[in-house]
Amino acid sequence: MDANRLKYTFEVAHLTDDTFSTLISALKSLFPHYYDLLDEAYNHRDLSIVRIQRLIDEKSVVIMQESGQTSIKPTIYHHNITITQTVGEENNDNTLPME
Secondary structure, eight states, rough: GGGHHHIIISSSSOOOOOHHHHHHHHHHHTTGGHHHHHHHHHHHHHHHHHHHHHHHHHHHHHHHHHHHHSSSOOOOOOOOOOOBBBBBBBTTTTOOOOO
């Protein structure tokens, strides 16, 4: 953290040296547990994603049963967009006219 002291004391957070030192000394107790805490956060994230997927799957089954469907067919939309650009005409707003 001392390698980035200027970044945190001047560029980003505008901390005084005393405040920065106080924060670092308070956080030093977390450093040995950093990877354990990071693993726990990742595990929690993964479990949350699995739980949300399961809830979505369960709700989809209920919706299909209520509607009498045996499967869900996604709706596919097709859009055609035509852009015509006219070059060489004078205009006052310095943009190319779009038709």
